[in-house]
Amino acid sequence: MVAVAQHPNIELRTLAEVVKVSGYIGNFDVTIKQKAKYVDWDLCTGCGTCWEKCPSKKIRNEYDLGIGLRTAIHKVFPQAVPGKPYIDAANCTKLTKGKCGICEKVCPTQAIRFDDKDELITEEVGAIVMATGYDLFHWEETYGEYGYGKYPDVVSSLYFERLVSAGGPTGGKIVRPSDGKEPRSVAFIKCVGSRDDTKGKSYCSRACCMYTAKHAYQVKDKIADSEAYVFYMDVRTAGKNYEEFYQRSLNSGARYIRGRVSKIYPRGDRLVLKSEDTLLGMPIEVEADMVVLATAMVPSEGAAELAKTIGFSTDKDGFFQEAHPKLQPVETFSAGVYLAGACQGPKDIPDTVAQASAAAVKVCGLFSKTELATEPMIVEIDSDKCSGCGFCVPICPYNALSLADLSYRGHHGTATREIAEVNPSLCQGCGACIPACRTLALSLKGYSNEQLVAEVDALCL
Amino acid sequence: MSIDNNSWNPKIIVFACNWCTYAAADLAGLNHLQYPADVRIIRTPCSGRMDPMLVLRAFNRGADGVLLSG
Amino acid sequence: MKKRVGVFVCDCGTNIASVVDTGKVAEYASTLPGVVYATTYKYMCSDPGQELVRNSIQEHQLEQLVIASCSPRMHEKTFRKAAEAGGLNGYMFEMVNIREQNSWVHPDREEATRKAQDLVRMGVSKVLRNKPLQVATVPIRKKAMVIGGGIAGMQAALDIAEAGHQVVLVEREATIGGKMTQLDKTFPTMDCAA
Ligand SMILES: Cc1cc2nc3c(=O)[nH]c(=O)nc-3n(C[C@H](O)[C@H](O)[C@H](O)COP(=O)(O)OP(=O)(O)OC[C@H]3O[C@@H](n4cnc5c(N)ncnc54)[C@H](O)[C@@H]3O)c2cc1C
Ligand code: SF4
Ligand code: SF4
Ligand code: SF4
Numbered sequence: 001m002v003a004v005a006q007h008p009n010i011e012l013r014t015l016a017e018v019v020k021v022s023g024y025i026g027n028f029d030v031t032i033k034q035k036a037k038y039v040d041w042d043l044c045t046g047c048g049t050c051w052e053k054c055p056s057k058k059i060r061n062e063y064d065l066g067i068g069l070r071t072a073i074h075k076v077f078p079q080a081v082p083g084k085p086y087i088d089a090a091n092c093t094k095l096t097k098g099k100c101g102i103c104e105k106v107c108p109t110q111a112i113r114f115d116d117k118d119e120l121i122t123e124e125v126g127a128i129v130m131a132t133g134y135d136l137f138h139w140e141e142t143y144g145e146y147g148y149g150k151y152p153d154v155v156s157s158l159y160f161e162r163l164v165s166a167g168g169p170t171g172g173k174i175v176r177p178s179d180g181k182e183p184r185s186v187a188f189i190k191c192v193g194s195r196d197d198t199k200g201k202s203y204c205s206r207a208c209c210m211y212t213a214k215h216a217y218q219v220k221d222k223i224a225d226s227e228a229y230v231f232y233m234d235v236r237t238a239g240k241n242y243e244e245f246y247q248r249s250l251n252s253g254a255r256y257i258r259g260r261v262s263k264i265y266p267r268g269d270r271l272v273l274k275s276e277d278t279l280l281g282m283p284i285e286v287e288a289d290m291v292v293l294a295t296a297m298v299p300s301e302g303a304a305e306l307a308k309t310i311g312f313s314t315d316k317d318g319f320f321q322e323a324h325p326k327l328q329p330v331e332t333f334s335a336g337v338y339l340a341g342a343c344q345g346p347k348d349i350p351d352t353v354a355q356a357s358a359a360a361v362k363v364c365g366l367f368s369k370t371e372l373a374t375e376p377m378i379v380e381i382d383s384d385k386c387s388g389c390g391f392c393v394p395i396c397p398y399n400a401l402s403l404a405d406l407s408y409r410g411h412h413g414t415a416t417r418e419i420a421e422v423n424p425s426l427c428q429g430c431g432a433c434i435p436a437c438r439t440l441a442l443s444l445k446g447y448s449n450e451q452l453v454a455e456v457d458a459l460c461l
Numbered sequence: 462m463s464i465d466n467n468s469w470n471p472k473i474i475v476f477a478c479n480w481c482t483y484a485a486a487d488l489a490g491l492n493h494l495q496y497p498a499d500v501r502i503i504r505t506p507c508s509g510r511m512d513p514m515l516v517l518r519a520f521n522r523g524a525d526g527v528l529l530s531g
Numbered sequence: 532m533k534k535r536v537g538v539f540v541c542d543c544g545t546n547i548a549s550v551v552d553t554g555k556v557a558e559y560a561s562t563l564p565g566v567v568y569a570t571t572y573k574y575m576c577s578d579p580g581q582e583l584v585r586n587s588i589q590e591h592q593l594e595q596l597v598i599a600s601c602s603p604r605m606h607e608k609t610f611r612k613a614a615e616a617g618g619l620n621g622y623m624f625e626m627v628n629i630r631e632q633n634s635w636v637h638p639d640r641e642e643a644t645r646k647a648q649d650l651v652r653m654g655v656s657k658v659l660r661n662k663p664l665q666v667a668t669v670p671i672r673k674k675a676m677v678i679g680g681g682i683a684g685m686q687a688a689l690d691i692a693e694a695g696h697q698v699v700l701v702e703r704e705a706t707i708g709g710k711m712t713q714l715d716k717t718f719p720t721m722d723c724a725a
Binding site: 479483484486487489490491493494495496497498501502503504 | 602603604628630631632633635636637638639642643645646649650653
């Protein structure tokens with residue numbers, strides 16, 4: 001992460017979103033909305049005085065999935081890059097009610113800027129790599145049998161990661177949300193929202209088999225005399241050293257039960273999981289202190305709109321569509337726009353990194369040329385015939401046509417009139433404009449009326 | 462005139478968009494699917510290029526059917 | 532532009548020739564107005580096939596080419612280059628699809644051969660109306676944008692930057708790192724994520 005921030009060739013823009021893209025391969029104009037940070041990061045040293053003194057302290061920490069609290073001015077997590085804080089405007093009393101301003105007073109470098117505003121910035125680039133990743137499936141909305149999120153001790157795998165993380169809010173101690181006690185028995189359920197046509201997604205999320213094996217191992221490793229149950233449909237370990245990793249988890253004593261959990265309900269301060277053990281062919285009941293759901297990966301919020309803004313498509317599940325599933329896995333249908341990571345479909349880190357490097361190579365390949373040949377089969381305009389009616393202009397799906405002034409010598413000296421003009425870089429040669437022109441001023445090179453009529457005539461001989 | 466009259470060879474002109482229908486016709490070939498040989502395909506850069514004039518021209522010259530696909 | 536069309540009918544090994552009588556097609560082609568040379572060849576796209584195109588352009592002063600073979604979606608670029616190597620403008624050439632849209636879909640030799648002849652006639656008729664086209668170029672801005680700063684975006688940005696190009700990395704959150712920073716140790720190596 002730090003390597004990215006420190007690289008002289010990388011300009012980092014956080015709290016920023018792409019709002020508009022125009023142009024074409026080699027020549028994109030991208031408009032970015034840089035959101036207000038309320039802190040001048042050039043002055044800020046990241047000393048932390050501000051967030052220590054900020055009185056708005058009771059805000060749910062989203063990064064830790066609500067395990068801890070945070071202040072209004074804050075860093076997302078201690079090792080955040082860039083390592084500077086920003087003010088969450090919705091929760092800052094100075095920005096909402098005009099009261100407080102403590103951070104401004106305590107900041108030793110006078111870096112606080114309450115008057116900071118969102119701004120629009122335009123970047124001129126030649127290629128775009130999409131790497132917007134994934135979100136997790138909202139199981140609370142559909143999985144009633146798991147309690148719709150009502151049982152505090154039924155959590156997601158990402159929540160479990162925050163618990164078990166040495167740098168996390170509990171310092172790596174596994175405790176359950178309801179009473180803060182260390183669970184003796186933890187049950188894991190895989191494929192929650194994945195491979196479930198009725199309630200979730202039809203696809204496999206690919207990383208869950210492996211991270212659940214990791215989690216089960218971590219329970220056995222960190223909690224003495226603990227039980228880890230894993231409810232599964234299949235165990236898929238197709239990856240280098242993956243099967244061995246899973247075996248290690250089994251050897252640590254994790255108990256794998258083949259079956260889908262049909263119901264979870266509380267009994268005392270514990271949870272009961274009802275399932276079928278399909279290998280034994282009989283119903284089974286397991287009591288656990290905590291349940292961890294491996295939820296499906298879904299496209300990140302706003303991904304579909306972003307694809308539309310840039311001009312390429314998404315697949316049936318909303319992930320970015322690659323140009324060809326086998327032969328062009330990092331290209332999109334939009335030339336010069338490439339894909340990396342989970343935005344293209346669920347994947348784990350090794351696959352993500354491999355695809356990211358592949359996308360980078362595509363970009364470098366493009367950049368190894370200084371110019372790009374353009375397809376010559378585009379529209380040409382006969383200025384003598386064009387009446388300047390402008391009918392063709394709105395027809396072009398690529399905005400390649402416009403009206404421009406033409407000077408010509410008339411009976412009474414030079415005069416000007418408007419005629420259609422084509423931007424050769426934008427014209428894709430689709431020919432949609434041709435029938436719109438009543439004066440036959442437009443012609444598509446390589447597919448002229450004369451050529452097509454000759455073909456028709458030759459076939460109908 | 463009956464279609465299953467074997468002696469009749471209709472002239473069918475297809476205007477096929479290079480990116481979809483033309484590619485699909487190639488795919489049909491790749492899979493060795495079969496269809497009547499009376500079909501003659503003209504490649505267009507996009508179905509947007511279609512001009513009603515071309516359809517009329519084909520009929521005018523004696524085509525029995527015209528298929529626009531894109 | 533003089534009308535001197537050369538027609539090349541490809542056997543594609545047996546892919547075309549087993550159904551279409553290519554010799555008959557070439558023979559028919561040579562009777563078409565404007566055609567000064569017509570031949571068949573086993574594999575038009577092969578090196579010797581392309582050499583045949585180059586040499587024939589010189590030998591018969593061809594001004595237009597029609598190649599009846601596989602789909603233009605396969606080899607249009609190949610033959611355009613061959614035409615250029617022979618000294619012609621690459622757009623004075625038309626390709627006629629007698630494989631994907633003929634020999635592979637019609638089993639009847641007679642019908643397929645007739646269709647191939649029709650298609651060649653269409654190609655010749657069109658190419659006689661072709662005009663030389665010039666390929667223009669646009670400059671490339673050697674700066675990339677990466678949208679999303681998770682492990683995917685960071686890796687892509689670093690690789691591009693290491694290759695010596697400018698990169699703008701746009702991240703929606705206040706920090707880069709994405710989901711990976713929320714993970715503890717990661718499989719399969721169990722090294723730390725952040
Ligand atoms: C619980 C859990 C445990 C896991 N454990 C492992 C493991 O041990 N080993 C392993 O290999 N894999 C593991 N994975 C999988 C791993 O998280 C992913 O493979 C990896 O994070 C994918 O990286 P990414 O960069 O594609 O996506 P992300 O990490 O999701 O990053 C995407 C980034 O893009 C940003 N973004 C999104 N939309 C926009 C936008 N419109 N504009 C700008 N920025 C945007 C996001 O804020 C984010 O920073 C685990 C996953 C889960 C859920
Ligand atoms: S007190 Fe000022 S310098 Fe220190 S972290 Fe806060 S904003 Fe930055
Ligand atoms: S090109 Fe044709 S349609 Fe376009 S402005 Fe000129 S006359 Fe009108
Ligand atoms: S050919 Fe298509 S892309 Fe080109 S100007 Fe006409 S409508 Fe626009």
